[in-house]
Amino acid sequence: MKLSVIGCGYLGAVHAAAMASLGHDVVGIDVDQAKIDALAAGRSPIYEPGLPELLTRTHASGALRFSTDVTDAAEAVVHFIAVGTPQSADGNSADLRFVDAAVDSLLPILKPGDLVVGKSTVPVGTAARLQERIAPTGAELAWNPEFLREGFAVKDTIEPDRLVYGVVSERAREILDSVYARAIGAGTPLVVTDYATAELVKTAANAFLATKISFINAMAEIAEVTGADVTQLADAIGHDNRIGRRFLNAGIGFGGGCLPKDIRAFAARAEELGRGESVAFLAEIDAINLRRRARVVDLVAESFGGDVSGRRVAVLGLAFKPESDDVRDSPALDIARALSAAGATVAGYDPEAVESSRRVAPELDYVSSAEEALAGAEAVVVATEWRQFRELDATDTAARVARPVIVDARNVLDPSAWRAAGWEFHGLGRP
Ligand SMILES: NC(=O)c1ccc[n+]([C@@H]2O[C@H](COP(=O)([O-])OP(=O)(O)OC[C@H]3O[C@@H](n4cnc5c(N)ncnc54)[C@H](O)[C@@H]3O)[C@@H](O)[C@H]2O)c1
Numbered sequence: 503m504k505l506s507v508i509g510c511g512y513l514g515a516v517h518a519a520a521m522a523s524l525g526h527d528v529v530g531i532d533v534d535q536a537k538i539d540a541l542a543a544g545r546s547p548i549y550e551p552g553l554p555e556l557l558t559r560t561h562a563s564g565a566l567r568f569s570t571d572v573t574d575a576a577e578a579v580v581h582f583i584a585v586g587t588p589q590s591a592d593g594n595s596a597d598l599r600f601v602d603a604a605v606d607s608l609l610p611i612l613k614p615g616d617l618v619v620g621k622s623t624v625p626v627g628t629a630a631r632l633q634e635r636i637a638p639t640g641a642e643l644a645w646n647p648e649f650l651r652e653g654f655a656v657k658d659t660i661e662p663d664r665l666v667y668g669v670v671s672e673r674a675r676e677i678l679d680s681v682y683a684r685a686i687g688a689g690t691p692l693v694v695t696d697y698a699t700a701e702l703v704k705t706a707a708n709a710f711l712a713t714k715i716s717f718i719n720a721m722a723e724i725a726e727v728t729g730a731d732v733t734q735l736a737d738a739i740g741h742d743n744r745i746g747r748r749f750l751n752a753g754i755g756f757g758g759g760c761l762p763k764d765i766r767a768f769a770a771r772a773e774e775l776g777r778g779e780s781v782a783f784l785a786e787i788d789a790i791n792l793r794r795r796a797r798v799v800d801l802v803a804e805s806f807g808g809d810v811s812g813r814r815v816a817v818l819g820l821a822f823k824p825e826s827d828d829v830r831d832s833p834a835l836d837i838a839r840a841l842s843a844a845g846a847t848v849a850g851y852d853p854e855a856v857e858s859s860r861r862v863a864p865e866l867d868y869v870s871s872a873e874e875a876l877a878g879a880e881a882v883v884v885a886t887e888w889r890q891f892r893e894l895d896a897t898d899t900a901a902r903v904a905r906p907v908i909v910d911a912r913n914v915l916d917p918s919a920w921r922a923a924g925w926e927f928h929g930l931g932r933p
């Protein structure tokens with residue numbers, strides 16, 4: 503099938519390459535010339551495992567092209583909308599300017615029978631509005647929310663846990679079945695529904711995930727004043743199949759380009775709909791989440807008697823999660839910035855996110871290895887649980903720093919091993 507993907511960021515670049523790898527003829531469109539230049543040359547503009555290989559393969563086969571000119575998408579019969587829906591500059595609602603602009607840019611090239619498929623995360627009600635906008639062209643709209651996780655984006659796109667179609671015709675469903683023939687053939691659970699349900703499924707899924715993380719972080723706060731260990735608590739409640747252990751890792755909480763802005767946008771939309779009270783708890787989820795970042799800054803300061811100024815602090819990890827270079831709303835980068843703002847000399851290191859961090863936080867000092875960050879450090883913060891930090895050796899690391907104080911902000915190190923090697927060790931929600 504001939505497909506276009508409008509917006510080639512973390513979602514769209516992967517979607518375009520994955521669809522081409524499944525045998526479709528794909529053109530990716532973006533307004534960012536540098537991104538398109540990289541993609542057109544078969545290079546990935548982001549760090550996402552598996553994407554470079556996919557781009558090389560599909561680029562060589564001719565199944566995948568990229569352009570900044572939307573008229574290059576004129577031959578496509580299915581157009582995916584994968585542009586950003588960031589938080590508005592002046593509030594919590596989603597900024598839909600990019601979605602509206604993307605749909606408007608398609609209007610001159612849409613043909614009767616074309617299917618426009620929304621993948622961006624949008625407030626409920628958006629699809630119905632966009633369907634009216636494209637109706638005069640004879641094209642139809644479907645909403646097909648995306649659930650991929652960064653770091654696993656290629657696998658999640660090709661082998662999703664489930665597919666959700668918000669459609670108003672049997673024909674739209676059939677077209678989507680052809681697009682996703684491989685996953686459908688493999689028995690992937692499919693929910694075929696209306697626009698509003700499809701939009702809400704996405705919002706609800708992210709709200710639930712955020713709630714699960716803030717729940718365990720709230721337990722961490724209680725553990726901290728009782729001497730309990732939140733990691734054991736998570737293991738124990740996680741053995742209950744109704745609860746499940748996944749997404750119960752206490753630490754500095756959720757960040758990234760999705761969960762934080764999506765729960766805020768959901769609350770804002772519910773407010774507009776006169777149902778603010780139904781999801782008022784999301785404000786608390788957000789507040790618990792942000793408090794965990796502040797707790798790490800406090801722990802570091804306390805280790806210096808309250809004042810970090812002039813102190814050298816190594817921050818290991820800047821991305822919002824491992825296996826990503828994404829620093830949007832990153833708890834790790836936030837902590838590095840807060841320590842720096844309080845006067846500390848921060849040496850920030852991340853295996854993949856130094857360049858992306860430098861773009862948004864040029865005021866910080868970045869180094870090019872963990873060893874460099876640790877050299878002479880008076881406190882260490884493990885802020886993103888990259889494997890190389892999880893596997894740090896306590897004795898070897900102690901020999902590199904000026905003062906053996908560590909805050910394991912992701913609860914990935916063994917406290918007893920680190921204490922035995924002479925460290926002042928702080929976890930979150932652990933004695
Ligand atoms: N990143 C994820 O893991 C993920 C997963 C599921 C859903 N989502 C949702 O997908 C959407 C995109 O997220 P993202 O992380 O890829 O964002 P992103 O910022 O990485 O990518 C968006 C891209 O759209 C481009 N763009 C903006 N306006 C355009 C236009 N008019 N025409 C063509 N291109 C345009 C931008 O230049 C950018 O490259 C958001 O709604 C997000 O919530 C993201």
Ligand SMILES: O=c1ccn([C@@H]2O[C@H](COP(=O)(O)OP(=O)(O)O[C@H]3O[C@H](CO)[C@@H](O)[C@H](O)[C@H]3O)[C@@H](O)[C@H]2O)c(=O)[nH]1
Nearest residue numbers: 648649650651652715749750751755756757758760822823
């Ligand atoms: O037990 C946990 C699990 C995750 N996190 C943090 O939560 C954030 C989000 O993690 P994750 O959900 O794995 O990453 P994303 O790539 O942002 O994916 C989320 O957001 C996407 C965009 O909407 C959705 O498609 C995915 O289904 C949804 O998991 C990260 O900062 C993690 O460090 C924790 O603190 N504790």
